[in-house]
Amino acid sequence: MMISQRKMMRGFFCCLLLSLTFLGSAFAQDSAPLKLWYTQPAQKWVEALPVGNGRLGAMVYGDPAEEVIQLNENTVWAGQPNRNDNPQAREALPEVRRLIFEGNYKEAQQLANQKFISKTSHGMPYETAGNLKLSFAGHANYTNYHRELDLEKAVTTSSYRVNGVNYKTEVLSSFPDQVIVVRMSADKPGAISFSATMDRPANAAVSTKGSDELILSGKSGSHEGVEGKVQFQAQARVQNTGGTVKATESSLHVEQADEATIYISIATNFNNYKDISGNAGERADAYLQKALKKGVEAIRKDHVADYKQYFDRVSLALGQTEAVNLPTDQRIAQFKIGNDPALVALYFQFGRYLLISASRPGGQPANLQGIWNDQLTPPWDSKYTVNINTEMNYWPSEITNLTELNEPLIQMVREVSESGRQTARDMYGADGWMLHHNTDIWRINGAVDGAFWGMWPMGGAWLSQHLFDKYAFSGDREYLASVYPILKEASKFYLDFLVEEPEHGWLVVAPSVSPENAPSVHPESSIAAGTTMDNQLVFDLFSKTIKAAEVLKTDEALVAEMKKSLQRLPPMQIGKWGQLQEWMHDWDSPEDKHRHVSHLYGLYPSNQISPYRHPLLFDAARTSLLARGDESTGWSMGWKVNLWARLLDGNHALKLIEDQLSPAGSEGFGEGGGTYPNLFDAHPPFQIDGNFGCAAGIAEMLLQSHDGAVHLLPALPDTWTKGSISGLRARGGFGVDIKWEDNKPDEVTIRSALGGNCRIRSYYPLSGKGLKRAKGANPNLFYQVAEIKDPLVTADADLKSVQVRSIYEYDLKTKPGGVYVVKLAK
Ligand code: FUC
Numbered sequence: 001m002m003i004s005q006r007k008m009m010r011g012f013f014c015c016l017l018l019s020l021t022f023l024g025s026a027f028a029q030d031s032a033p034l035k036l037w038y039t040q041p042a043q044k045w046v047e048a049l050p051v052g053n054g055r056l057g058a059m060v061y062g063d064p065a066e067e068v069i070q071l072n073e074n075t076v077w078a079g080q081p082n083r084n085d086n087p088q089a090r091e092a093l094p095e096v097r098r099l100i101f102e103g104n105y106k107e108a109q110q111l112a113n114q115k116f117i118s119k120t121s122h123g124m125p126y127e128t129a130g131n132l133k134l135s136f137a138g139h140a141n142y143t144n145y146h147r148e149l150d151l152e153k154a155v156t157t158s159s160y161r162v163n164g165v166n167y168k169t170e171v172l173s174s175f176p177d178q179v180i181v182v183r184m185s186a187d188k189p190g191a192i193s194f195s196a197t198m199d200r201p202a203n204a205a206v207s208t209k210g211s212d213e214l215i216l217s218g219k220s221g222s223h224e225g226v227e228g229k230v231q232f233q234a235q236a237r238v239q240n241t242g243g244t245v246k247a248t249e250s251s252l253h254v255e256q257a258d259e260a261t262i263y264i265s266i267a268t269n270f271n272n273y274k275d276i277s278g279n280a281g282e283r284a285d286a287y288l289q290k291a292l293k294k295g296v297e298a299i300r301k302d303h304v305a306d307y308k309q310y311f312d313r314v315s316l317a318l319g320q321t322e323a324v325n326l327p328t329d330q331r332i333a334q335f336k337i338g339n340d341p342a343l344v345a346l347y348f349q350f351g352r353y354l355l356i357s358a359s360r361p362g363g364q365p366a367n368l369q370g371i372w373n374d375q376l377t378p379p380w381d382s383k384y385t386v387n388i389n390t391e392m393n394y395w396p397s398e399i400t401n402l403t404e405l406n407e408p409l410i411q412m413v414r415e416v417s418e419s420g421r422q423t424a425r426d427m428y429g430a431d432g433w434m435l436h437h438n439t440d441i442w443r444i445n446g447a448v449d450g451a452f453w454g455m456w457p458m459g460g461a462w463l464s465q466h467l468f469d470k471y472a473f474s475g476d477r478e479y480l481a482s483v484y485p486i487l488k489e490a491s492k493f494y495l496d497f498l499v500e501e502p503e504h505g506w507l508v509v510a511p512s513v514s515p516e517n518a519p520s521v522h523p524e525s526s527i528a529a530g531t532t533m534d535n536q537l538v539f540d541l542f543s544k545t546i547k548a549a550e551v552l553k554t555d556e557a558l559v560a561e562m563k564k565s566l567q568r569l570p571p572m573q574i575g576k577w578g579q580l581q582e583w584m585h586d587w588d589s590p591e592d593k594h595r596h597v598s599h600l601y602g603l604y605p606s607n608q609i610s611p612y613r614h615p616l617l618f619d620a621a622r623t624s625l626l627a628r629g630d631e632s633t634g635w636s637m638g639w640k641v642n643l644w645a646r647l648l649d650g651n652h653a654l655k656l657i658e659d660q661l662s663p664a665g666s667e668g669f670g671e672g673g674g675t676y677p678n679l680f681d682a683h684p685p686f687q688i689d690g691n692f693g694c695a696a697g698i699a700e701m702l703l704q705s706h707d708g709a710v711h712l713l714p715a716l717p718d719t720w721t722k723g724s725i726s727g728l729r730a731r732g733g734f735g736v737d738i739k740w741e742d743n744k745p746d747e748v749t750i751r752s753a754l755g756g757n758c759r760i761r762s763y764y765p766l767s768g769k770g771l772k773r774a775k776g777a778n779p780n781l782f783y784q785v786a787e788i789k790d791p792l793v794t795a796d797a798d799l800k801s802v803q804v805r806s807i808y809e810y811d812l813k814t815k816p817g818g819v820y821v822v823k824l825a826k
Contacts, residue, residue: 032320032342034349036328036679037148046667046676046686049149049156050372053175054360056266057371060171062147062158067134069171069182070374071234074364075270077441078221079124080229084446088115089427096511100529101502109525112451112511121224122448123440125381126367128374129266130200130216132236151353154307165191174303175360179291180264181299190242190256197251198236201376208247213237221376233280234266235288261296263288273415273443310356313401314727316345318720329677335661341720344657344698350679351695352400354688361407364441366393370688379685383440386459387515388596392635392689394466395605395696398473401729406470410483413463417486420445420460424493432493435459452526456513460490461537468544472731472782475754477551484548491545491562494538498565501529506570509534517594519587530584532599535570540606542566543786571789572602572617578798579627580620586794590627595636595671597628604642607706608788611648611804617791619802622647631659634673634681638693645700648804650715653701660694702738705730708783709761709809712738712745732782734758748822752814756780760810760822768822774809
């Protein structure tokens, strides 16, 4: 399956190669080693170190005596192909709308609970594949312990000393060879003796094959009435140099080897969301045999090279202090009180590491935990929550130069666009496709969890943005043509589904929610019509579909229809305390600290609120965000880093990074996010979106390209006086490197893949060959921003006014393949 899907994608990637020719970096790498390291083994899962190749994940504890390598394969999910639409919705739709428009929210929500929410499953959990356990007799007392994850190689190492012998274990997960490799060595011959076995919390059995192979076979769990039918097999083969290896029924015993390597291959019967007729054992065996032939040296070499082609594209240096000499857990503990900008760079690169390790072409998109999960029923099933979390996982993908890693997300959107046609028709009597707030490996589209959370018909609208944004960065027309049908069908759903609300005659989405939040005027029901985020999402979806249709010169009638509807969407509104209203009515409370800041979608990730074009909205968005407060769940803080970056306030963005990089207090459910010792984000519990959101936010502080220009260092905190970033990407196919000193851009390199005008925005005057003062609108099509309606301002609104720094703007004519250097004007 993996191979054939990859083949399918080959054509797609050929076109991408062209646009990636600007990858080099102009400045030297930060000399701070990009390593997470510790002076003790992991005792908890959130201390273990992750490796992954998109499909196979492992969490490595690095324990000298009782080593645990927890394993994942990204298609081991409970259940089997299934749907969860509730077709009763269609008949109840007019009544729910009537109740909402009458202000009868409680009853509307009750009816939605009865008629819209799934009567079958609420999504299947992603499951652990099991554990490889290694016991080293006599290794309980060790010295010289060191454990690390090298982000420049994607390899974990643990080393220690027992009885005068130095031991070392390396673990990696190879994309080219589709195996996890554990390699043990010692500096004295014959010193390696251990026993190995595998286990899993349930539904699996371990056996041995020959004298040197463990096999863990099992079936995924049943859940909410859906029988588990994913078969999986994990094979672990030991190859030793010197010494002996023997097998019992369920374990292997290596005695006095000089070196030992364990090759781990895992596969399932999953072909795609509709088909699980593959053969897990044969697949696992095929990967294993190929890997054994190739050998660990060659596998390691190819793995490092494959990984580096992505990772090395971007380097970030924010300066170093003494803190870099501390182990990572101690750096996290003191980050807020100390001075350790290099930890921000490490965290940023760890986010990129996680995306490279969790999301590779041909695989599944990164779920709530990426691919790393040690449970059978993880928090929120470790599935795809698409009212923020899945999208956030992919926020770093374009700006931090990892565009290929979007492929699993795009494939998932393609698949939910197929499965979601039936949902659109059966539940809403609408054309096109739709998705509510969750999906899973079976691409369910129904509404889950209860109307308060799940009555949100906007999943298709939000996910579709990513399809277009990839084009906005690459300019790849062929790619755009390949995703255009998905955009078009997503738009068609809303053309049918939008309904006229009685007060102003605006076209609105109803029923819906402003994700997971209820206004304090009726806290028991979140259900509403025309929420600000919905309006913004539909605005973006139509605008982007129109743009795509115009680029592809197609669908004139549909374009005209969307243009008409755009005119009838509600404008953004500024309420009585000067806030950007979250709902169509002025219900916002300044006391509301809810983790979701959905109405600020228009500020980030969207570009509907600009400091230069919409000062009123800009001020209102700031007022809303200030009231919402800083500390929250991990992902909420990750979002706020981006939001403060878009509000051009680098110091506040840094404050949020400090909150995010605080030690996580708990592993149980809660709202107080932070960071675990292994740099995983805490919702809590562990949820990977915060890692990705914050990594994207750090990039957004240094470069923005959504508002008509390439804005250099838009939100640099005062304390990051000197630094460099290279390899970031801006819309329109520009690669950007920036070196700064005294908080001013000192030297900027622009690499143009597509040519075209590069409008550069800076707080300081610049000079360079070909650089001219900007005039008029930016002629570069990728920088044309969709015009929004003027906001409606409540008559007695308490308006605040924010001082925005003045800017210089320049135009630089570029040629495809051109490299341009711009400097601070002296
Ligand atoms: C959304 C959030 C929760 C959590 C869940 C997975 O529902 O509101 O905080 O992140 O997704």
